[in-house]
Amino acid sequence: QVQLVQSGAEVKKPGASVKVSCKASGYTFTGYYMHWLRQAPGQGLEWMGRINPNSGGTNYAQNFQGRVTMTRDTSISTAYMELTRLTSDDTVVYYCARALSVSGTLYFDYWGQGTLVTVSS
Amino acid sequence: DIQMTQSPSSLSASVGDRVTITCRASQSISSHLNWYQQKPGKAPKLLIYAASNLQSGVPSRFSGSGSGTDFTLTINSLQPEDFATYFCQQSYSTPQFGQGTKVEVK
Numbered sequence: 329q330v331q332l333v334q335s336g337a338e339v340k341k342p343g344a345s346v347k348v349s350c351k352a353s354g355y356t357f358t359g360y361y362m363h364w365l366r367q368a369p370g371q372g373l374e375w376m377g378r379i380n381p382n383s384g385g386t387n388y389a390q391n392f393q394g395r396v397t398m399t400r401d402t403s404i405s406t407a408y409m410e411l412t413r414l415t416s417d418d419t420v421v422y423y424c425a426r427a428l429s430v431s432g433t434l435y436f437d438y439w440g441q442g443t444l445v446t447v448s449s
Numbered sequence: 450d451i452q453m454t455q456s457p458s459s460l461s462a463s464v465g466d467r468v469t470i471t472c473r474a475s476q477s478i479s480s481h482l483n484w485y486q487q488k489p490g491k492a493p494k495l496l497i498y499a500a501s502n503l504q505s506g507v508p509s510r511f512s513g514s515g516s517g518t519d520f521t522l523t524i525n526s527l528q529p530e531d532f533a534t535y536f537c538q539q540s541y542s543t544p545q546f547g548q549g550t551k552v553e554v555k
Contacts, residue, residue, distance in 0.1 A: 371548070372548045373493065375545070389543060423492055431480075432479075432540075433483070433500075434481070434544065435540065436493070437495050437498075439492035439493060442492055
């Protein structure tokens with residue numbers, strides 16, 4: 329069965345960086361784009377960007393350009409999201425999600441369990 | 450950016466009720482609209498994709514309709530496990546989510 333397992337909660341100082349991992353299993357890792365999203369408590373979801381695990385190609389949301397880097401290691405079916413120059417506004421839950429596209433509609437059919445990143449001095 | 454507006458932001462319902470949640474896009478998005486359910490402390494779960502297609506394994510009491518700018522998620526005969534928050538998401542352009550609708554116990 330498809331599973332996405334993310335790394336554990338992190339506590340970081342303002343200005344630091346965080347790297348969250350997402351290990352995929354149960355499907356061909358290189359066959360599906362992996363997206364990263366985040367969610368503040370009680371809020372909606374915000375799309376951060378995506379990576380093509382096959383080519384390593386990335387697309388980032390404008391809000392995170394210059395601050396986010398998405399990578400992957402195909403040998404261990406794992407995607408990574410690194411966010412730099414953290415502020416208190418980055419204290420949210422981060423999710424990885426596998427994407428499918430049907431008739432031009434992109435949707436997220438499997439999600440990681442989420443990783444809480446807390447930014448505090 | 451395309452803005453997604455859900456209504457209501459919350460509603461109270463009883464088991465067995467029919468519940469309707471709407472999602473409006475700020476411009477036409479054809480049928481590129483998905484619905485998710487989220488329970489506290491959990492990741493979202495896909496319910497409906499491309500406006501009206503039921504995701505595998507999702508109970509048939511969930512249905513979606515609409516196209517263009519106006520979309521609806523309907524839950525027929527609300528069950529205890531359906532009390533949750535529901536989000537719409539457009540994929541016509543950069544993925545954007547609605548702010549959510551919380552379905553609470555009446």
